[in-house]
Amino acid sequence: MTESKTLTGSSLLFEVLQEHGIQHVFGYPGGAIMPIYDALYDSDVKHFLCRHEQGAAFSAVGYARAAGTVGVCFATSGPGATNLITGLADALADSIPIVAITGQVPTAAMGSDAFQEIDIFGLSLACTKHSFQVTDINELEKVLYQAFEIALEGRHGPVLVDIPKDIQLAAVTQRFDKLSHLRNKVKLPLADISKALELLTHAKQPILYVGGGVGMANAIEEVRDFANKTGMPSVSTLKGLGAINPDNENYLGMLGMHGTKAANIAVQESDLLVVVGARFDDRVTGKLDEFAPNAKVIHFDIDTAEINKRRTADAAILGDLKGNLPLLTMPLEIKAWQEQLQQMKTDFAWRYDHPGDNIFAPAVLKTVSDLMPSNTCVTTDVGQHQMWAAQHMSFDDPSNFLTSGGMGTMGFGLPAAIGAQISRPHDTVIVVSGDGSIMMNIQELATIKRYQIPVKIVLIDNAKLGMVRQWQDLFFDGRLSETDLSDNPDFVMLSRAFDIKSRMINKKSEVQAAIEEMLDHDGPYLLQVKIDATENVWPLVPPNTANHKMMEGV
Amino acid sequence: MNPMTLNKYQLIIMADDKQVVLERILQVTRYRGFLINGMNAEVNTGNNVATITMTVSSERPISLLVDQINKLIDIKGVKVDNSDV
Numbered sequence: 045m046t047e048s049k050t051l052t053g054s055s056l057l058f059e060v061l062q063e064h065g066i067q068h069v070f071g072y073p074g075g076a077i078m079p080i081y082d083a084l085y086d087s088d089v090k091h092f093l094c095r096h097e098q099g100a101a102f103s104a105v106g107y108a109r110a111a112g113t114v115g116v117c118f119a120t121s122g123p124g125a126t127n128l129i130t131g132l133a134d135a136l137a138d139s140i141p142i143v144a145i146t147g148q149v150p151t152a153a154m155g156s157d158a159f160q161e162i163d164i165f166g167l168s169l170a171c172t173k174h175s176f177q178v179t180d181i182n183e184l185e186k187v188l189y190q191a192f193e194i195a196l197e198g199r200h201g202p203v204l205v206d207i208p209k210d211i212q213l214a215a216v217t218q219r220f221d222k223l224s225h226l227r228n229k230v231k232l233p234l235a236d237i238s239k240a241l242e243l244l245t246h247a248k249q250p251i252l253y254v255g256g257g258v259g260m261a262n263a264i265e266e267v268r269d270f271a272n273k274t275g276m277p278s279v280s281t282l283k284g285l286g287a288i289n290p291d292n293e294n295y296l297g298m299l300g301m302h303g304t305k306a307a308n309i310a311v312q313e314s315d316l317l318v319v320v321g322a323r324f325d326d327r328v329t330g331k332l333d334e335f336a337p338n339a340k341v342i343h344f345d346i347d348t349a350e351i352n353k354r355r356t357a358d359a360a361i362l363g364d365l366k367g368n369l370p371l372l373t374m375p376l377e378i379k380a381w382q383e384q385l386q387q388m389k390t391d392f393a394w395r396y397d398h399p400g401d402n403i404f405a406p407a408v409l410k411t412v413s414d415l416m417p418s419n420t421c422v423t424t425d426v427g428q429h430q431m432w433a434a435q436h437m438s439f440d441d442p443s444n445f446l447t448s449g450g451m452g453t454m455g456f457g458l459p460a461a462i463g464a465q466i467s468r469p470h471d472t473v474i475v476v477s478g479d480g481s482i483m484m485n486i487q488e489l490a491t492i493k494r495y496q497i498p499v500k501i502v503l504i505d506n507a508k509l510g511m512v513r514q515w516q517d518l519f520f521d522g523r524l525s526e527t528d529l530s531d532n533p534d535f536v537m538l539s540r541a542f543d544i545k546s547r548m549i550n551k552k553s554e555v556q557a558a559i560e561e562m563l564d565h566d567g568p569y570l571l572q573v574k575i576d577a578t579e580n581v582w583p584l585v586p587p588n589t590a591n592h593k594m595m596e597g598v
Numbered sequence: 599m600n601p602m603t604l605n606k607y608q609l610i611i612m613a614d615d616k617q618v619v620l621e622r623i624l625q626v627t628r629y630r631g632f633l634i635n636g637m638n639a640e641v642n643t644g645n646n647v648a649t650i651t652m653t654v655s656s657e658r659p660i661s662l663l664v665d666q667i668n669k670l671i672d673i674k675g676v677k678v679d680n681s682d683v
C-alpha cells in the first residue's frame with residue numbers, strides 16, 4: 045500500500061508498538077476492542093491468544109521480567125478489563141513495566157452503564173503506576189509514547205491506556221512531534237555520600253541487603269563488584285535472588301520469613317545495612333522494631349518514597365544505583381566478621397537427607413537446579429513450593445527467577461512462563477507450581493498447546509493448599525479449614541488433553557531420571573511430583589517475631 | 599483514628615490540570631492513612647495548572663504522604679504549609 049490511507053487510532057497503536065520494538069503482545073478480543081483486533085490482522089506484531097485476560101497480563105509480566113523490556117497486553121472493556129486487574133496489581137507490587145491496552149465503549153456511550161462498560165480508568169487508580177483514558181484521537185499517539193516512557197522511567201510499573209471504540213476507529217489528523225519533550229520531572233538527587241562513606245569505614249559487621257531493584261537498575265555488575273571488593277557478606281530478598289553470584293563465599297542466601305538461618309542471624313547482628321534496591325518489606329523484616337536492631341542504614345533507591353518509609357536511613361542515596369554504588373566500593377577490614385559468618389553458613393547449610401521413600405521437595409528442586417541448562421528461566425506459583433524453589437534453587441541472574449513477590453499471586457507461574465519462553469525462545473523455561481496454584485490459570489495449558497510453547501512444569505503435588513495448611517497446623521490448632529485438595533483432577537490425564545507430555549512420580553528413586561527425561565524433552569512437559577501432605581517449609585519466622593527467633597523443623 | 603489527637607497539616611499541591619487528578623490525590627491520601635479535614639480545589643481552569651489545598655491529619659509523618667503524592671505522574675509539586683493549622 046503506497047497511496048496514503050487514512051491512519052486510524054487502531055493502526056496508529058501498532059505503529060507506536062513497533063516504534064517501541066514490541067514484537068509480541070498477549071490478549072483476548074471482544075466487542076469494544078474489535079477495531080484494534082482488526083488492525084492487528086494486518087500488523088507484523090505477533091499476538092498470543094491467552095485463555096483468560098489474567099493469563100494475558102501475567103504473560104506480559106513474565107515477558108517483561110525475563111527479557112528486561114516492556115510487556116504488552118490487550119483486553120476488551122468491562123469483564124475483559126477487570127480480568128486484567130490482578131495482573132496489574134502484581135506488576136505494581138513488583139515494579140514491572142507493562143502497558144495494558146483496554147477497549148472502552150464509545151465516548152458517546154460512556155457514563156451510561158452501557159453494555160460491558162466499567163470504569164476501568166477509575167479502577168486503575170489503585171493498581172497501576174499511571175493510567176490514561178483517551179478521548180481525543182489526536183492525543184492518542186502522545187499518550188502511547190508517555191505510557192511506554194512512564195512504565196520504564198524511575199521505578200518501573202504498569203501503565204493502562206483505555207481507548208474508547210470510536211477513538212480506535214477515528215482518523216488521526218495531527219501527528220505528535222516525537223522530538224518535543226514528553227515529560228520531565230527532575231527530582232533533586234539526595235545523596236549523603238560522605239555520610240555513607242563514614243558509616244562504611246566505621247562498620248565492623250556490615251551486611252549488603254540486596255533487593256529486586258538491582259536487576260531492574262541493570263546494576264548486577266556493580267553490586268557484584270561492590271560485594272567482591274568490600275568483601276561484605278550479603279543477603280537477598282526473594283526478588284533479589286540471582287543478583288549476587290550464588291558461589292560468592294560471603295553470600296548467605298535469602299533473608300526473611302523463610303530465609304536461611306545464617307542470613308537472618310547475620311542481619312540481626314549487623315552494625316550496618318547497605319540496602320540496595322530493597323524496601324524493608326514485612327516478609328523480610330519480621331517484627332520491624334526488632335529488625336537489625338543495632339544496624340545503621342545506608343539506603344540506595346530510585347524511589348524517594350521508599351526512603352524512611354519503614355526504616356529510617358542514616359544515609360540515603362537516591363538515584364541510579366549503577367552510578368552511585370561505585371562511589372562506595374572500596375576494600376574493608378572485616379575479616380573476623382566474614383569468618384564468623386562463613387562458619388555459620390557451613391554450620392547451617394541445607395541438608396537433603398530425608399528418611400523414607402517419599403519424595404523430599406527441597407531435594408527435587410535442588411536436583412532440577414543442578415541439572416537445568418545455564419540461563420534457564422524459572423517461574424513459580426505461590427506457596428510452599430515457591431519458598432522451596434527460592435531456598436534450594438540457584439540463579440545467576442534475577443531475570444532467571446520470576447516469582448510473584450509483593451502480591452504473592454497464585455496463578456502467576458504458568459502464564460509468566462509462557463511470556464518468558466516467548467521472550468527467550470532459546471532458553472529453557474521451567475515452572476515450579478503447586479496443585480492449588482496451577483488450577484488458578486490452568487486454562488493457559490491451551491495457550492501452550494496452541495503455540496507449542498516448550499515450558500517444563502514441575503508440579504509439586506501435596507494435595508493441599510500447603511502453605512495455608514502449614515499455618516493452620518502451626519498457628520490455628522491444626523484445624524484444617526478448606527485446605528484439602530485430595531480430589532484434584534488427574535494431572536497426567538489433564539496434560540494429555542492438551543497434548544502435553546506428562547509423568548507422575550512418587551518415589552525418591554524416580555526423581556533423577558524423571559527430571560532428566562523432562563529436560564531432554566523438546567516440547568512442553570508436566571512432571572507431577574507427589575509429596576507428603578505434611579511437609580513444612582523451614583525455617584519459619586512466625587508473624588510479628590524477630591527474625592532470629594525462627595522456628596525450625598525437627 | 600481519633601481526629602482530635604492527630605497531627606494536622608496543610609498541603610498545597612500543584613498539578614497538571616487533568617480531570618482525574620483530584621481522584622488520584624484523594625485515593626492516595628486515604629490509602630496512605632490520612633484523614634482529609636478540608637480541601638479547596640481550583641481545577642479545570644483551562645490553563646493547565648490545578649491548585650489544590652488540603653488539610654489532612656494522621657498519626658503518620660506528613661513526609662510519607664508528600665512523597666507518595668509527589669510520585670503521582672500528574673503532580674508538579676507539593677508544599678507543606680503549617681503557618682495556620
Ligand SMILES: Cc1ncc(C[n+]2csc(CCOP(=O)(O)OP(=O)(O)O)c2C)c(N)n1
Pocket residue numbers: 425426427428429430452453454455477478479480481482504506508509510511512
Ligand atoms: C490468588 C491467591 N489466593 C489465595 C492465596 C493464599 N495462599 C497462599 S499460598 C496458598 C496455597 C497454595 O497452594 P499450592 O499452590 O498447592 O502450593 P503449596 O503451598 O501446597 O506448595 C494460598 C491459598 C494467594 N496467595 N493467592
Ligand SMILES: [Mg+2]
Pocket residue numbers: 427478479480504505506507508509510
Ligand atoms: Mg499444594
